[in-house]
Amino acid sequence: MSDRKETIGFIGIGIMGKRMSSNLIKAGWPLIVYDINPKPLEELKEMGATVGGSSKEVAAQSDVIITMLPDSDDVEKVILGENGVMEGIKGDSIVIDMSTIDPSVSRRISETLLTKSIKMLDAPVSGGPEGAEAGTLSIMVGGDEQIFHKCEEIFKGMGKNIFYCGPNGNGAIVKSVNNLLAGTMAVINAEALALGVKAGVDFKVLFDIISVSTGRSVFLKNAAPMKAFKGDFEPGFMANLMHKDLGIAVNLAREQGVPIPVGALSHQIFSQFKASGVGIKDWTITVKQYEDLLGIKLRF
Amino acid sequence: MSDRKETIGFIGIGIMGKRMSSNLIKAGWPLIVYDINPKPLEELKEMGATVGGSSKEVAAQSDVIITMLPDSDDVEKVILGENGVMEGIKGDSIVIDMSTIDPSVSRRISETLLTKSIKMLDAPVSGGPEGAEAGTLSIMVGGDEQIFHKCEEIFKGMGKNIFYCGPNGNGAIVKSVNNLLAGTMAVINAEALALGVKAGVDFKVLFDIISVSTGRSVFLKNAAPMKAFKGDFEPGFMANLMHKDLGIAVNLAREQGVPIPVGALSHQIFSQFKASGVGIKDWTITVKQYEDLLGIKLRF
């Protein structure tokens, strides 16, 4: 794109969206924002954003339209529905969906947009509210590679590690695969550490040895030490969001005909957290469950 | 112990034991060796070892007796059984069991030895035949801490990372916990990578992104790249041995009253490898199973 900063439409000003759009404003982009909840829009207005009246209106006035919404249905409605992005969008504008949704829904939306020659990128993020605040999100991008490069500066305004993953849907798939791994590691690390401590090994000894052995993972070395192993279970990345992401992976596996027995079981375990109400805590809650069940501590 | 190198009895001269005992000979320890299979004893004799006639006889002539045997029953028989170590051992000798066995069996044996004031260490290893050959094994040691320090030089003759894990049985427990993690990661990484590739993401892209994301683990970064991702499934560390180790963890969990649903499922999946005959391959065979099932390649 040209030197001039494009006008960005930002739809979905929740916990994540607000922090991401603020960073774009700070980085100098003109922003038009919209959300069904008017409250966060006021704050962005004070920062210099224009407030749009609908998704359609935002789309009509933007070069790039970013959506950051709770789930597949929301994205479908906002982009393809009545008064939605597709109704208002200009011919050479670009849609970037940064929500975490079903890859197959993402692909379907991009195909529908393509019937009007509109290009879309799927670009889910990881890093949570802290990463959004700090502008250090990881962003996994699927779609046309040229379009990706056109939007790279925008991504850099919100994140640090920007990955190009291939054609449409691939951003969503890569995030899903990564979280399938992360979520399962949250479960099996809790199982294994609880077993070792219950059987009589000192937690710190166990941690130190596994940290340099074949059982090592990001969960053990980075995620849990920042939260669970310090007794802090405030999210961070909510267990219920991990549940949602595992559900996306399970659904993708069903569509693709890939058996994922262990991943499906991890999904069910997070489903128990959700049903019992602890899912509003950090995803490292797997650790707390074992502490409470067995009367042990998995703490530094 | 004194400067003078103690005489070491080494019982169990299999794939691992032969390499480990050879390294001790090279490092200057006088060795008395025994195995029910006479063949490997000849080679060690040529290297300078004395060959004993029974476990009892070996024990009678050694300051430290090392056992390296297939499983719990073998260790129990060799140490506590007829013509076994306990019948021959001198009052101030030390027993080191380096086999991978049930922690509870290990504790029971050490308690029985203690009735004759014999001290024992449980010291299972990881690193496989290559690590045994190169003298770079990781060794996880349980037992009296002073006894551990007395034997540290001996461990250094066979391994590189020597960990003191606490009282008797703790070496066995730590190894079990570590392999519970490693084995499960072998399964879930195969599930997740297969899902991503089947859904249309390039393997290398997937690998590169997860390598720097929350889904990262030793399996992805170190274990599989050396073997499975190059299409090499010759062991290395046999899948059937991982099955055995996961079985030890499941059994420990049963004894300790710790639910490990995901770990137990991983154990069952390795049980399928064993039943179908592919368990004689490397433990990264989890990857191959998905390649064959789905007609995809998870390769660099």
Added chain:
Amino acid sequence: MSDRKETIGFIGIGIMGKRMSSNLIKAGWPLIVYDINPKPLEELKEMGATVGGSSKEVAAQSDVIITMLPDSDDVEKVILGENGVMEGIKGDSIVIDMSTIDPSVSRRISETLLTKSIKMLDAPVSGGPEGAEAGTLSIMVGGDEQIFHKCEEIFKGMGKNIFYCGPNGNGAIVKSVNNLLAGTMAVINAEALALGVKAGVDFKVLFDIISVSTGRSVFLKNAAPMKAFKGDFEPGFMANLMHKDLGIAVNLAREQGVPIPVGALSHQIFSQFKASGVGIKDWTITVKQYEDLLGIKLRF
């Protein structure tokens, strides 16, 4: 309804639909039939049915419109899509969807129809092609109770056990719950019987004892004896259809927030059958898998 037999539109003339519609013709109902595949329509025409040109056209000429289609998307398209049932239907006609689909999709369709005051019943069946042929299907019906009673004669033209399950979607839910049980029992019976026989118990002895003990189920007593225990694995009810039904249950559980770990695992096991190609056999293939894996026979 009145004495006069209503005109029935029947859309979806596959393996099941053809047998069900034939029975309705034989029972004296005037039928208008439609399928995107023209071939089976000819046979029904010879039996006396009228052939419609589209779902819309069938709907316009019928008092009751029955759909019997492969899955959720098909039903949605045929009823709500372009040239679909909703476009053609008369104000007081009734829609009966007898496909096995997601209960939530079924509820959504019935709500959409209701905006035009059209009443719908969800009425999935069990009993397979044999049951369809013989007119002995079980039919689980959800929707308005009065409408159910109006249609009872029609159901009796196709099935034997007709169950009223409550409001819209409940027919689909009951079928899903029942097959969640049946599918899991197919898996656990194979596991358990294989274990007993491998451990040395005669199959017939095992069967006879469990048949009168707490381990008894329909799978053991009725389903498997007709097929698997005689070495017959031709469908009957295809394993891939059980896979589909378990997938519906897993999805329903996700929507409802109900953890179903064992059910989800059973779904994954049928997913393996599908991926490996044996899913085209009878759902009692669980038994065959163990026969082949272990070299045993689970046969009378």
Added chain:
Amino acid sequence: MSDRKETIGFIGIGIMGKRMSSNLIKAGWPLIVYDINPKPLEELKEMGATVGGSSKEVAAQSDVIITMLPDSDDVEKVILGENGVMEGIKGDSIVIDMSTIDPSVSRRISETLLTKSIKMLDAPVSGGPEGAEAGTLSIMVGGDEQIFHKCEEIFKGMGKNIFYCGPNGNGAIVKSVNNLLAGTMAVINAEALALGVKAGVDFKVLFDIISVSTGRSVFLKNAAPMKAFKGDFEPGFMANLMHKDLGIAVNLAREQGVPIPVGALSHQIFSQFKASGVGIKDWTITVKQYEDLLGIKLRF
């Protein structure tokens, strides 16, 4: 055996053993009883039993020695240990172990007894304290068939359905296989019924339909209606005992090389009941767990 009633030694006078031995006394057998806990022995003495001073002493004075003990270790110690049955037993006496233990331990004990030409039967029971009280136990018997017939009258003094299962260990295996089925059905029925009710189907409707469909099992039709579906969770057959039995099946599967993923998961779920303390309730507690988790009722 002859008309004259043989003297029966009964070792292990717990909840089950006391009821079983009482029934034998009532049926006219001379009994010598022993337990490490002297209290229940007094009551049996009043009923006419002789009290022995040790397992050895009981064995020395009996024609048939019955053991009814908590687990594998206890049976091994009482029969083969110091002051145990094997030390005292007469040459033509018979040992009947009615405990529920590992089939492999049972086989090992019978082989050891055989070295002294002593014949043993393994004869675990099902039916719980009520069945023991009423003399209506099911008894699954492994061992020499002639010996079985010799002891049939004795079994009939305690139970109603007496099954001959084949060689030594087969009684234990059949019980294990049956309870693997029963325990898994307790889990999957709770999952499925909870799903249906949470999704909006009336419990009674669900029950009635599944009762005549392919999802039917003893759990649904007999076990749960007597307890869980009436809101009664007092044991009956304790969940912790089902956990023990599932553990025996899992262990047998490990020894026999039979993968049982669904059974192993059911075992883990009962392990959670045990860890959380609810395992002291009836095994139909699976139902209560879902009632509490989801705020629903699965009740008539």
